[in-house]
Amino acid sequence: MDSDFIRPYIRSLTPYSTARDEFAGAASVFLDANENPYPTTVNRYPDPHQRLLKARIAELKEIAAERIFLGNGSDEAIDLLVRVMDCTVGGITITSPTYGMYKVAAVSNGVSIVDAPLREDFSLDMEAISRASKGGSRLLFLCSPNNPTGMQYELEDIRRVLAAFEGVVVVDEAYVEFADTPSALELLPECSRMVVLHTFSKAWGMAGIRLGMAFADSEIISAMNKLKLPYNVSELTQRYAIERLRKPERMEREVSELRDRRALLVRELESLEGVMRVFPSGGNFVLVKVSDARTVFRALQSRRIVVRDRSMERGCEGCLRITIGTSEENGALIDALREVL
Numbered sequence: 307m308d309s310d311f312i313r314p315y316i317r318s319l320t321p322y323s324t325a326r327d328e329f330a331g332a333a334s335v336f337l338d339a340n341e342n343p344y345p346t347t348v349n350r351y352p353d354p355h356q357r358l359l360k361a362r363i364a365e366l367k368e369i370a371a372e373r374i375f376l377g378n379g380s381d382e383a384i385d386l387l388v389r390v391m392d393c394t395v396g397g398i399t400i401t402s403p404t405y406g407m408y409k410v411a412a413v414s415n416g417v418s419i420v421d422a423p424l425r426e427d428f429s430l431d432m433e434a435i436s437r438a439s440k441g442g443s444r445l446l447f448l449c450s451p452n453n454p455t456g457m458q459y460e461l462e463d464i465r466r467v468l469a470a471f472e473g474v475v476v477v478d479e480a481y482v483e484f485a486d487t488p489s490a491l492e493l494l495p496e497c498s499r500m501v502v503l504h505t506f507s508k509a510w511g512m513a514g515i516r517l518g519m520a521f522a523d524s525e526i527i528s529a530m531n532k533l534k535l536p537y538n539v540s541e542l543t544q545r546y547a548i549e550r551l552r553k554p555e556r557m558e559r560e561v562s563e564l565r566d567r568r569a570l571l572v573r574e575l576e577s578l579e580g581v582m583r584v585f586p587s588g589g590n591f592v593l594v595k596v597s598d599a600r601t602v603f604r605a606l607q608s609r610r611i612v613v614r615d616r617s618m619e620r621g622c623e624g625c626l627r628i629t630i631g632t633s634e635e636n637g638a639l640i641d642a643l644r645e646v647l
């Protein structure tokens with residue numbers, strides 16, 4: 307990877323060294339970190355490098371531990387990437403409509419945004435992406451399957467993005483387990499300027515523990531690790547995730563059920579009068595076009611059913627984003643829509 311993509315002051319930054327960095331052996335007396343010695347299972351600081359958890363994830367994803375960053379949700383990785391990469395001049399590129407946090411991370415770090423909007427059919431506009439790159443942008447966020455459109459991009463599309471965009475391409479695969487397309491992790495060995503984001507919040511059902519992953523060239527990962535807060539992943543999170551990783555079958559079963567339920571919900575939605583379009587989705591949600599999204603949103607809310615109104619997003623006029631729930635929840639939604647539409 308071209309080191310110039312990383313902000314110069316981060317390349318030369320010496321990170322904070324924790325008490326646990328300075329001694330990694332098996333000591334029996336810990337008087338180095340000003341902790342409370344009375345044991346409660348959480349009285350000690352957690353491993354700042356999350357070694358055990360990373361070793362498990364390395365096995366699961368078949369990737370070396372030095373190419374893994376773990377954060378407080380993938381939102382932390384998104385924010386760190388904006389802060390690590392040198393996008394002060396050319397800004398970051400997004401392909402709207404897409405996940406809103408890319409914009410928030412840019413704005414809150416004083417970084418400008420270049421939009422290479424999706425085409426009307428939600429496919430990628432390679433010419434707009436290439437223009438953004440030529441304009442000096444060095445960081446692009448690509449979401450696949452895309453939130454909120456549900457569109458999933460083929461590996462060939464991602465290869466074309468990498469050819470059109472000369473900076474670092476972040477492929478956010480928060481929903482990849484629900485998709486039909488393979489993960490862009492497959493492309494990592496052939497491209498050092500790509501970052502892939504995964505999360506435990508969706509398919510793994512652990513949104514509450516806040517744990518996200520970034521996979522990339524070790525130079526990018528080490529820059530992210532330099533900048534992160536020392537103990538960014540709590541002891542409880544690390545332990546809980548290790549425990550749950552022992553049994554991936556649960557996640558696989560739930561994903562399979564949710565995919566079946568997604569297909570059923572799409573059929574039911576399509577059969578409703580007043581539903582103008584259901585967009586194909588590779589995520590655990592569907593984007594649905596109705597004639598008056600705001601009114602439908604409010605009417606559902608008054609029946610204590612909350613969906614996401616995306617009608618203000620460019621290209622998503624009239625659209626609601628609906629998460630795939632349990633059979634009962636989906637049934638309640640369809641019953642309510644029958645009354646409302």
Ligand SMILES: Cc1ncc(COP(=O)(O)O)c(C=O)c1O
Pocket residue numbers: 378379380381382405449453478480504505506507513517518
């Ligand atoms: C595309 C996308 N990326 C990242 C996230 C954030 O995930 P996490 O819970 O890991 O911070 C979300 C959450 O909705 C998302 O939709």
